[in-house]
Amino acid sequence: MSDRKEFRDLADPERAREGVASLDLSAGTERVPLEDARGRVLAERVDAGLDVPGFDRAAMDGYAVRAADTYGADSDPEVLPVVGSVHAGESPEVSLDEGEAAEISTGAVMPEGADAVVIVERTEEVEAGETDGDHPDREQDRRVRVETAVTPGENVMLAGADIAAGERALGPGTELTPREIGLLSALGVDEVPVRAKPRVAIVSTGDELVRPGGDLDHRAGQIYDVNSYAVATAVEEAGGEPVVYPHVGDDMAAMEETLVEAAADCDLVLTSGSTSASAVDVVYRVIEDRGELLLHGVAIKPGKPMLVGRIGGESGATGGESGGDEPGAAYVGLPGYPVSALTIFRTFVAPAIRSAVGLPEPRTARVDGEMAVGERTEEGRRRLLAVGLVEDADGRTLVYPVDKGSGATTTLTAADGVVDVPADTNALSAGDAVTVDLFSPDVRPPTLLGVGEDDPALSRLLDRLERPRYLARGSRGGLRELRDGLADVAVVAGPFDADGEGVADAAALGGWSREWGLVVPAGNPEGVSGLADLVDRDLSFVNRGTESGLRTSLSNALADLADERGVDRRDVTEAISGFDLAARAFESPARSVAAGDADAALGLRATATKLDLGFVPVGSQSVRVLANPERLEKASVRELDELLSDIGSVLDGLDGFETG
Incomplete structure (x- = not known):
């Protein structure tokens, strides 16, 4: 009698999505150095601990003045003695009395007595005057003609004008881009509290796998391990921290040991392969023995053999002596073929990881086109059909299938997006209008399509x-x-x-x-x-x-x-x-x-x-x-x-x- 595990009651895609979303992938909070914070999401509010700027500073190159000394200069320019210069990053060594000016650089501290800046384009230096006997240390050999009137505070950024001490700077859930990093830098923040990345264990299964760089024996049916690296990259792109484990053969004991170890160390365990209805596929047995199997099989193509569950922790307490000692982890079993594995990950798992780290769903882009050729589909299962795009001479978008089968690793790299084909559709005909969900908003059709x-x-x-x-x-x-x-x-x-x-x-x-x-x-x-x-x-x-x-x-x-x-x-x-x-x-x-x-x-x-x-x-x-x-x-x-x-x-x- 066979112990073959048959697919029964395939879950519809929405139920599968809900099942993955129900898994707790949150990894808590951690503090990271500011230089490592790009792309992370704040876990807590950050308030300003100081005024920015912390001093009144010049917003333009020009001359610091008392605004009252410039009144009427629009019609009758004022000539003021220049008593010194102030440059950014230095303390002013001059102060202004009535009727005086100081040359000033953008970002420099306003000297005492000044309340405005006249931009350099509205001034002109004139011939030197006589030395001021009352202030022999001042540069009385310089004078400036001011050709415009200014008001108090004009061309000056007052202390705290950017952000004031105690003000809410950034709120929780903010994704840290270069703009936010710049603000945090201005506040003197050197590390920030962010949502921790969930650790995601990646375990490829199958006796036939060899890591890239190793020697293949084609006669023995060996192939290079694609999924460990492809899925790890996808995890990182979604915001998780991939942890790649050595691949495991189709051995129950070895599988159990690796998965339980991974569950104790990670928040999510992803396997690829050993999920189909075959006597040698043992992953689902490990999950049933050491955890909880929530779902086995999804009515979608590619990706029917998908598992969802939990492993380790209390749910696995009946599975062995140490069943309740591990903290436990969420579990998703991906199909073995790379196209199926990446499609299932992109559709169901990546959104859950992004949600755990607080990242929004990526910008989506859709393109309307028409099928250039016909394509038959399998009625009864929703299909995500990988397609390519080409433009005809009139700029019309034509869509063609590039699906070489789930076992072909080049299918997704040769495609621009997918057409979501409903379960009740058994064929697409040439000329049918379709909508393509692009893999990225940056996808563009090839300039030339040759065959x-x-x-x-x-x-x-x-x-x-x-x-x-x-x-x-x-x-x-x-x-x-x-x-x-x-x-x-x-x-x-x-x-x-x-x-x-x-x-x-x-x-x-x-x-x-x-x-x-x-x-x-x-x-x-x-x-x-x-x-x-x-x-x-x-x-x-x-x-x-x-x-x-x-x-x-x-x-x-x-x-x-x-x-x-x-x-x-x-x-x-x-x-x-x-x-x-x-x-x-x-x-x-x-x-x-x-x-x-x-x-x-x-x-x-x-x-x-x-x-x-x-x-x-x-x-x-x-x-x-x-x-x-x-x-x-x-x-x-x-x-x-x-x-x-x-x-x-x-x-x-x-x-x-x-x-x-």
Whole structure:
């Protein structure tokens, strides 16, 4: 009998949100140095402990005067003796008697006897007068003509005018930005009481995980641990303090030990992985034994396998000898796939962390657009569909799905936002109006959207453009998206029928040629001389996908070989061991050869050179950049056209690449 944990009664998203919000993530109050306070939230009111400024000071460069001595100066300028100078940061060494002035700098202390400042632009120094016998120490060799009248207090900031001692300076809940830091500095505050950041334990689970920098064994199904670092960054961005624990394998005892330890040290424990309905997934058992499981599964995609509960403390007192000794912590189990984990975190957990530290929800931005292509959804579950944006020639926003599946780490980095698809919707059609919740208000559509063949020369071209986006969906995919009006440009390799593909009116911007063939181990130990060896000998081979232009050129060459032999093409392809073993990217087959997993692979001479592998040439293939005819005037398309006119500089150093 299986002990499989099935998902039952999937919670609706609102219930899941309420469940996470009910967890107490508050971490109390702490005092931090002012230099570390940016972005933190005040926990208590701060009152001014002194007047700011603490003295009457000049607000402008000019001359300190007694205002009464300037009356009438607008029509009949007054000439006053200058008895000294006062500079910022020094105590005045002069005082003014009736009919005298002192030069003064902005921010300087007003000298005794002065009650106003005449700005320097309304004055003019005049010829020196005779020495004042009553005050031989004064600078009676200087005089100033005052050309405007001033009133008492004019161009003077009085003591306490900015903020007075005892006045409420900042209230609790204030987020400390550079403005608030400046005020606190002016008050002489060197540390402030702020809401403490909740400590968030991050535990990735799974026997297959290896920390980045470690050695992977692909044959054993090992993968790098993405979630520990991605989720830790998301926690920090939300205002929490991430604590990354070593990943834990699918072992009940090890899982329990790590989670209980994390619960004793942190306010929130986040796990990723081991939450789905599988016999080897043990996290939910630990939570049930050592805490309280509040929720298992949410009716949302991506992110169905989500757990919410508590671990340690009194709720876990029945789970072992020390069950009631730990302080306990809130617990959320994230799905294992990075896209699902980050989506669930962003949707449900980040708001709870921000609430605990007093940070407001981030500014949101929405963009209205229309679907460029259709997308089917799973009715019965709300879906957060990752999408990208592109603008057509008229500035209209087109929206397209970029969802490569929850297991693809590049989905969110290639997307601009999400479309919230209701549970009762089973499809979005091309042309449907949608609203996109952008990941950030700063998100902007790419300047250029290209789709098609992946190619090293193309990568160099894209490096010279500002903010392009390229979807490597193969030549067939590029032609399809160009035909459907999504792409600005398509990059196509090998032969194709423009009429048959529905792109007869596409504008050819330019292109290049590249040498293709068989990539083999260095030194070509099997002595591979051409395609016939793949057919006639027991050699393992790695191909490209059917969308790839390289695959099309290979298929055409094999068809020619079949004709020469008077056999059916299928007889030729079926004789090749691994012909149907397809890799997605242009370097992937060659890397299989480099790893010793294949005797030969479809690839480019440039790739073989880069990886220090052998190469058996088969042919040359053209690569063309085709533009959407309705977007030829788009600035980025024009810029790409200009770059293609000097393609030789782009191809420099790429082995097997030529212009034309």
